[in-house]
Amino acid sequence: MGKTPRSFIREILRVTEDRSVISFAGGLPNPALFPVDGIKEAAIDVLTEKPAEALQYSTTEGYLPLRQWIAERYQERAGLSVPPENILITNGSQQSLDLIGKICIDKNSPVAIEKPGYLGAIQAFSLYEPQFHAVDLEPDGPDIASLEDIVRRCTPQFFYGVPNFQNPSGVTYSDEKRREVGKILSGSDTLFIEDDAYGELRFRGDDLPLVQQFLPENGVILGSFSKIIAPGMRMGWIAAPPEIYDKLITAKQASDLHSNYLSQLIIHRFLRDHDIECHLRQIRESYHMQRDCMVKAMEEFFPQEVTFTRPDGGMFLWATLPDGISPLDLFELSIQNKVAFVPGNPFYTDGGSSNSLRLNYSNADPDSIFEGIRRLGDAMKSLIG
Amino acid sequence: MGKTPRSFIREILRVTEDRSVISFAGGLPNPALFPVDGIKEAAIDVLTEKPAEALQYSTTEGYLPLRQWIAERYQERAGLSVPPENILITNGSQQSLDLIGKICIDKNSPVAIEKPGYLGAIQAFSLYEPQFHAVDLEPDGPDIASLEDIVRRCTPQFFYGVPNFQNPSGVTYSDEKRREVGKILSGSDTLFIEDDAYGELRFRGDDLPLVQQFLPENGVILGSFSKIIAPGMRMGWIAAPPEIYDKLITAKQASDLHSNYLSQLIIHRFLRDHDIECHLRQIRESYHMQRDCMVKAMEEFFPQEVTFTRPDGGMFLWATLPDGISPLDLFELSIQNKVAFVPGNPFYTDGGSSNSLRLNYSNADPDSIFEGIRRLGDAMKSLIG
Numbered sequence A, B: 001m002g003k004t005p006r007s008f009i010r011e012i013l014r015v016t017e018d019r020s021v022i023s024f025a026g027g028l029p030n031p032a033l034f035p036v037d038g039i040k041e042a043a044i045d046v047l048t049e050k051p052a053e054a055l056q057y058s059t060t061e062g063y064l065p066l067r068q069w070i071a072e073r074y075q076e077r078a079g080l081s082v083p084p085e086n087i088l089i090t091n092g093s094q095q096s097l098d099l100i101g102k103i104c105i106d107k108n109s110p111v112a113i114e115k116p117g118y119l120g121a122i123q124a125f126s127l128y129e130p131q132f133h134a135v136d137l138e139p140d141g142p143d144i145a146s147l148e149d150i151v152r153r154c155t156p157q158f159f160y161g162v163p164n165f166q167n168p169s170g171v172t173y174s175d176e177k178r179r180e181v182g183k184i185l186s187g188s189d190t191l192f193i194e195d196d197a198y199g200e201l202r203f204r205g206d207d208l209p210l211v212q213q214f215l216p217e218n219g220v221i222l223g224s225f226s227k228i229i230a231p232g233m234r235m236g237w238i239a240a241p242p243e244i245y246d247k248l249i250t251a252k253q254a255s256d257l258h259s260n261y262l263s264q265l266i267i268h269r270f271l272r273d274h275d276i277e278c279h280l281r282q283i284r285e286s287y288h289m290q291r292d293c294m295v296k297a298m299e300e301f302f303p304q305e306v307t308f309t310r311p312d313g314g315m316f317l318w319a320t321l322p323d324g325i326s327p328l329d330l331f332e333l334s335i336q337n338k339v340a341f342v343p344g345n346p347f348y349t350d351g352g353s354s355n356s357l358r359l360n361y362s363n364a365d366p367d368s369i370f371e372g373i374r375r376l377g378d379a380m381k382s383l384i385g
Helices: A003-018 A036-049 A051-055 A063-080 A090-105 A118-125 A144-154 A175-185 A242-256 A259-272 A278-303 A327-336 A367-383 B001-016 B036-049 B052-057 B064-078 B093-102 B118-125 B144-154 B173-187 B242-256 B262-272 B276-301 B327-336 B366-384
Strands: A087-090 A110-115 A133-137 A158-161 A191-195 A221-223 A236-241 A316-320 A356-360 B087-090 B110-115 B131-138 B158-161 B191-195 B218-224 B236-239 B316-320 B358-362
Touching: A036 A051, A036 A259, A036 B036, A036 B218, A051 A259, A051 B358, A063 A087, A063 A236, A063 A259, A087 A090, A090 A118, A090 A158, A090 A191, A090 A221, A090 A236, A090 B242, A110 A118, A110 A144, A118 B242, A133 A144, A144 A158, A144 A175, A158 A175, A175 A191, A221 A316, A221 B262, A242 B093, A242 B118, A259 B262, A278 A316, A278 A367, A327 A356, A327 B316, A367 B052, B036 B052, B064 B087, B064 B191, B064 B236, B064 B262, B087 B093, B087 B242, B093 B118, B093 B158, B093 B191, B093 B218, B093 B236, B093 B242, B110 B118, B110 B144, B131 B144, B144 B158, B144 B173, B158 B173, B173 B191, B276 B316, B276 B366, B327 B358, B327 B366
Parallel strands: A110 A133, A110 A158, A158 A191, A191 A221, B110 B131, B110 B158, B158 B191, B191 B218
Antiparallel strands: A087 A236, A221 A236, A316 A356, B087 B236, B218 B236, B316 B358
């Protein structure tokens, strides 16, 4: 199970190594927006001022000033009180998912996940062999009746979701659905794992409350510096209530003692000494422009029968083909036209078929977006006939 | 099980936070030997020359030039052919241990480990709930008859050992025992997990062959930059035969996608541009001197009945009290005298009692070593009576 999505994605990545292919298959942030000078300054400062600390072993929990920065950010952004003592620094969200799997899942433990769901989460959890229960993702969030039924029927260990600009679909939970998820899970034995990797990347509309707001005792938030600073340093965090936190620390310590301490100090120094709002504004403006280019090209070149999401933030779009048209066939055809995407199939835990595809816009320039979507539209038209 | 050693060690670390305590309890390399200037230069070069690559997502396997450096080092050091394609970069040896546990251990899987054994390995493996089989560690390596018996009786998934300057005991396998371990495991279904974290830290005698030499098909080597460069960047590796390697990649990808890429590039740059032999010589000379101070003080201040190892490298000594004297009682007493160590108990997988203690010399200066060992000798004398 854990191996299937990997081989699938590997095959896609192999194909897209060809430089002449326009790829919407990846999930990379735009490297032109990495704050290179700020990171370099921060690295020099840290290695000048406290090298022995930065290069030595440290505590499992992570660098306290960095955890304090994260706590203050929740306060500012969402009026949410998340004490630094509840925050654990991880090697990016993928490790957060692995640690959650490690402490929550025994073989055949029930867990609930959005359908379609984030591939990295499916991979991480699969290694612990849970019983997946899929909750359909509607345009405004999870199918509430289905979630309620699953929770009542089998009390999953957790419901894992991405309320803001979901990967793969670009869907954002409405305010109402956030409250409903909170209402269903609050006081239950099911945690809500709120993966907020893209929360800072809203480029349209107003911020909505974190679901955490509505289930303070059993909400766990996952955050990441990968999309707001840079992914190469593999740096994220988990905010969890004390009894979960304690288990996470044990699992983290056994997993790798602690996260890269030099990078923790560099990131903290960068955040402390630079205007992060200004930096985030640049990312949002760029992704907004890239998203608009893609939507406009899709409106122009995709057949009428193909529908797609219009995300308010994040990095991904989700297009759905007419019934009976397989994204795998489309992939075969479009790769001949030198354009790539991820067929929807690996985002489904039941291994079922899908007629959707994921398109990434954050790592392509407007010309490539225009040309790639044109080619993809041609492939769709010849397939739909 | 996974929690016990952690709470135990935590309690010890809490006590040693008191600055007036001379602590031999940790396992820290000497921060005065961190190559700070070289790392700073390397960081500046990497962030100047290839920032977009260093800060972006990368491959699970790790930075190829770094893996090539490791492969060449095995060739130089030991005439061992380990292709870079078989090397996976991890977040330090602790993650290597976790990945080994993840792919090899199902609940109640038999695994063999030295007695006493490395605590970090016991913690990492314990989370996967194996059945531990302990192989007594004699002054020249594992009890061969016991290893043979365990392998024949229950075919453990692996035998985990630290042939060079073992943590906690300081014991090094003799050349003969290396060959015997190879002979027993070669062609069997039991892997040898050769943790060589300290292999570069030999300060007396000649290098001995890696056990890997004698079981090419089912040997796995764990290496680390923590003891030869700096632990704060959490950087190590696993070298494994192809079928194991492939499983490790799947597990690593699900665990955290890949190791910190910026740090991989920095470490490679440092290794490429600096005289690593000269740097290692400094570390070996310093640890040799620190080890000699400790041995000399122990010969002077410890009661005759207390025996101890005289390691040829690495960072640890192992002292054994007379029968009936508990290192836990000694700990209570010596902490009042402001000196700390790790009682032997958590290094035993059977939770049994121990009359030994681990002493670390790499992170203490000669005066503290002298004074600390004097105080510890006093506590021993008053306990032995």
